[in-house]
Amino acid sequence: MAVLLVLVLAASGVPSPLYRVYAEEFGFGTGTLTLVFAVYAFALLLALLTVGALSDHVGRRPVLAVALLVEAAAMGLFVLADGVAWLIAARVVQGLATGAMTGAFGAALLDLQRPAKPLGPLINSASPGLGLSAGALGASVAVQVLVQPGEWVFGVLGAVFVVAGVVTWVALPESSPRVPGALASLRPSVHVPRASRRAFLVALPCLAATWALGGLYASLGPSLVAGVFGVENHVAGGLLILALNGTGLVGSLVTRGLAPATGMVAGALVFVVGVGGTVAALAAGSLGLFYVAAVVSGFGFGSAFLGAMATVTTGVDPAQRAGLLSAVFTVSYLAFSLPAIAAGLAAGPLGLTTTAEVYGAVVVLLALTAVAGLVRDRRPVPVTAD
Numbered sequence: 001m002a003v004l005l006v007l008v009l010a011a012s013g014v015p016s017p018l019y020r021v022y023a024e025e026f027g028f029g030t031g032t033l034t035l036v037f038a039v040y041a042f043a044l045l046l047a048l049l050t051v052g053a054l055s056d057h058v059g060r061r062p063v064l065a066v067a068l069l070v071e072a073a074a075m076g077l078f079v080l081a082d083g084v085a086w087l088i089a090a091r092v093v094q095g096l097a098t099g100a101m102t103g104a105f106g107a108a109l110l111d112l113q114r115p116a117k118p119l120g121p122l123i124n125s126a127s128p129g130l131g132l133s134a135g136a137l138g139a140s141v142a143v144q145v146l147v148q149p150g151e152w153v154f155g156v157l158g159a160v161f162v163v164a165g166v167v168t169w170v171a172l173p174e175s176s177p178r179v180p181g182a183l184a185s186l187r188p189s190v191h192v193p194r195a196s197r198r199a200f201l202v203a204l205p206c207l208a209a210t211w212a213l214g215g216l217y218a219s220l221g222p223s224l225v226a227g228v229f230g231v232e233n234h235v236a237g238g239l240l241i242l243a244l245n246g247t248g249l250v251g252s253l254v255t256r257g258l259a260p261a262t263g264m265v266a267g268a269l270v271f272v273v274g275v276g277g278t279v280a281a282l283a284a285g286s287l288g289l290f291y292v293a294a295v296v297s298g299f300g301f302g303s304a305f306l307g308a309m310a311t312v313t314t315g316v317d318p319a320q321r322a323g324l325l326s327a328v329f330t331v332s333y334l335a336f337s338l339p340a341i342a343a344g345l346a347a348g349p350l351g352l353t354t355t356a357e358v359y360g361a362v363v364v365l366l367a368l369t370a371v372a373g374l375v376r377d378r379r380p381v382p383v384t385a386d
Helices: 002-013 015-026 030-051 060-080 084-112 120-145 149-171 194-227 234-254 260-284 287-313 318-350 352-378
Strands: none
Touching: 002 015, 002 060, 002 084, 002 120, 002 149, 015 030, 015 084, 015 120, 015 149, 015 194, 015 234, 030 084, 030 194, 030 318, 060 084, 060 149, 084 318, 120 149, 120 194, 120 234, 194 234, 194 260, 194 287, 194 318, 194 352, 234 287, 260 287, 260 352, 287 318, 318 352
């Protein structure tokens, strides 16, 4: 399950280094670029809101198998793409497939974890960073060394997903019993179980701040490296995404022993330092500082997201796991997409540097607000005499 989850997330990170290639080939600017990026997140959100909890009713295996085959179809659309319309269609299909799988994968990992050594929250929080960075870096290398990188990368991934879908259907043991309510679960909704609502609200600002920065890097990161610092090498853009998402994995592993709330606070503070460094690097025109700041931000991202995931999922009813995780990722992908769209539209009139600096400042304020809320929530309630 962990390997398949990372593979799916890697496929979603592959287009990031290719956006610049497509923009040059098909002749579009930053506004269209972020639109192509964002339709993926919106399609993913649609799937989360409709079929996100379906595996709680029909089982994990059928949802995952069908979604993997739909993911393979998306890879085929990328291979055939010869214009913006094809790119949008491919990203929509990919978003639908990934959204259908997100809750089911996360719930399956919680189902299959050993009670004595629960690794589900760690894998769920670390997988996005590992998958997105691996996909982006691999695609960057392909762009640099292959004549037709898109056809090769998406063709191979498409074949892998076909095999994965068949193997999942045939060999994956079912970890969730069938329960009534499958059709009712398809009504668009965000369901947070009553017992998890306070924890969900506490984690919400951390999710918004961290994923908003991830959206900026995934959509405009390579363009910042090329447009602001003048580095045209595609691998350099992929390394920036690796610097953020790859160290997110390190942050999750290093801080996994902390209490969830402590991990969220510590991660959010490290994240603030990293984003502050990013703004300073853009103002000073320092590429080295820009990469260092991405590493620090990524470490904070990983710690904060792990703490949030552990806080939200602790003690949840197994029959409500997929629905709850779908709600978590709905918030995350909204933060991942909407601010990035705004940044793409603003980059035209304001310029990439100014847009990224303002974006970073807003993210810092949001993260500090999250820290204040977390600290306030952990204060003991004073006892008063009758």
